[in-house]
Amino acid sequence: MEIIPQPLFPSVVWTTLFDDRAILNPKLLALAKRMRSNDPAGVANTNVKGWQSPNNLQDLPEFDDINLRILQVCERIGESLNFKQNYTYDHQAWLNISPPGASNKIHFHANCHFSGVYYISLKAPECGSIFFRDPRVASRMMTYPAEKPTAFTAEEVQLHPEEGRMYVFPGWLEHGVEENTSDQDRVGISFNVLAIPRS
Ligand SMILES: [Fe+2]
Numbered sequence: 231m232e233i234i235p236q237p238l239f240p241s242v243v244w245t246t247l248f249d250d251r252a253i254l255n256p257k258l259l260a261l262a263k264r265m266r267s268n269d270p271a272g273v274a275n276t277n278v279k280g281w282q283s284p285n286n287l288q289d290l291p292e293f294d295d296i297n298l299r300i301l302q303v304c305e306r307i308g309e310s311l312n313f314k315q316n317y318t319y320d321h322q323a324w325l326n327i328s329p330p331g332a333s334n335k336i337h338f339h340a341n342c343h344f345s346g347v348y349y350i351s352l353k354a355p356e357c358g359s360i361f362f363r364d365p366r367v368a369s370r371m372m373t374y375p376a377e378k379p380t381a382f383t384a385e386e387v388q389l390h391p392e393e394g395r396m397y398v399f400p401g402w403l404e405h406g407v408e409e410n411t412s413d414q415d416r417v418g419i420s421f422n423v424l425a426i427p428r429s
Pocket residue numbers: 337338339345405420
């Protein structure tokens with residue numbers, strides 16, 4: 231007897247590692263530090279004990295390179311999902327600098343198709359994992375008696391962040407970042423992307 235599992239409504243995290251990260255990351259780290267020193271208060275959002283920039287990197291020419299990469303990655307994902315040809319992609323991006331002891335509360339992003347983060351600098355695994363919570367709300371009523379979690383039974387999934395890797399996921403997928411227990415800042419660029427009709 232063959233039993234065939236067929237996943238329905240999957241939740242996906244897409245990731246890509248940039249080959250030139252060793253060149254790209256020091257430039258982005260320097261820009262991040264400069265932005266923080268120009269605006270030490272930053273913006274209060276999901277970041278606990280950390281610094282967050284305003285959502286304006288998409289308007290700053292010094293971030294053109296990473297802005298383009300965010301759009302290219304999301305465009306490729308959109309193509310793989312059969313998004314309409316006459317749609318284009320719009321985004322907002324911001325910096326997060328999470329010193330030792332900082333974390334990001336669990337949250338999701340409304341009004342966007344994709345959200346994501348690109349990690350510029352961190353010390354893994356002590357910098358804390360990015361974690362995702364099962365979006366199938368009704369499934370939380372009953373825990374499965376699994377010895378070891380599988381993609382179907384897991385209630386939460388942790389991924390170790392990696393320098394130079396971009397993570398993209400649906401904006402509705404709840405996520406957070408654990409406390410940074412390393413002795414080094416965890417630095418990343420977060421973003422929201424919306425597919426909109428070409429004008
Ligand atoms: Fe987020």
